[in-house]
Amino acid sequence: xxxFGVMDVSASALQAERVRAEVVASNMANAExxxxxxxxxxxxxxxxxEAESGGSFQESLVNQMNGGSSGSFGNGFNRTLAGGFGxxxxxxxxxGAPGGVGVAGVISDTSAPLLRYDPQHPDAGxxxxxxxxxxxxxxxxxDLMGATRSYGMNASAxxxxxxxxxxxxxxxx
Numbered sequence: 001x002x003x004f005g006v007m008d009v010s011a012s013a014l015q016a017e018r019v020r021a022e023v024v025a026s027n028m029a030n031a032e033x034x035x036x037x038x039x040x041x042x043x044x045x046x047x048x049x050e051a052e053s054g055g056s057f058q059e060s061l062v063n064q065m066n067g068g069s070s071g072s073f074g075n076g077f078n079r080t081l082a083g084g085f086g087x088x089x090x091x092x093x094x095x096g097a098p099g100g101v102g103v104a105g106v107i108s109d110t111s112a113p114l115l116r117y118d119p120q121h122p123d124a125g126x127x128x129x130x131x132x133x134x135x136x137x138x139x140x141x142x143d144l145m146g147a148t149r150s151y152g153m154n155a156s157a158x159x160x161x162x163x164x165x166x167x168x169x170x171x172x173x
Contacts, residue, residue, distance in 0.1 A: 003168075006161050010154040012052060012100035017151040019103050020047045024144045031135040034123040042133040044109035052100035109134070 023045050033042035111134045119128035 003161065003165060007158055009100045010157045010161075012102060013154040014151060014158075016047075016049055016101045016103050017147045017154070019106075020147040021144060021151070023047050023106055024140050024147060027135055028137065028140045028144075031133060031137060031140075034121070034130055034132055041113045041131045042135075044111070044133060044135050045106050046109060047106055048104040049101050050104035052102045 027044050030042040036042055113131035114134050115129040116132055117128050118124055118130045121130045124130050
């Protein structure tokens, strides 16, 4: 993987975790929503991630070491090292990075709503029960903490890589 490939991977993870945090915030904001335009209570949403490269780690590594073609490690590895530090070399070319993450979609939870007895509520049924979304604030906070920590770690990875690039440029002076 080239130096800028790590930034591409971390940038894709930052975008995915931002979407995850927004979905969690939406779930928490609608935890008491008993009526939606579709009818019925709000349904909890989940984010589904997917790998952007589509291949396995080993396939991506072999392709990177061979300059994007399939084959043995030896020729591509030697070609990458022989390419030097110029833009033609495999170490600094800013081509697409394998291993990124993307958002495959946001799905709705199909769990049954929670029924609470509140005959005075405008959405109460004939039996006096109101259907509320099955959203646990504790679960949502744990999901939000996970998204926040992952976002922070990827931001730290970008900062560390910027430091490595600057140190590399200082060596060339």
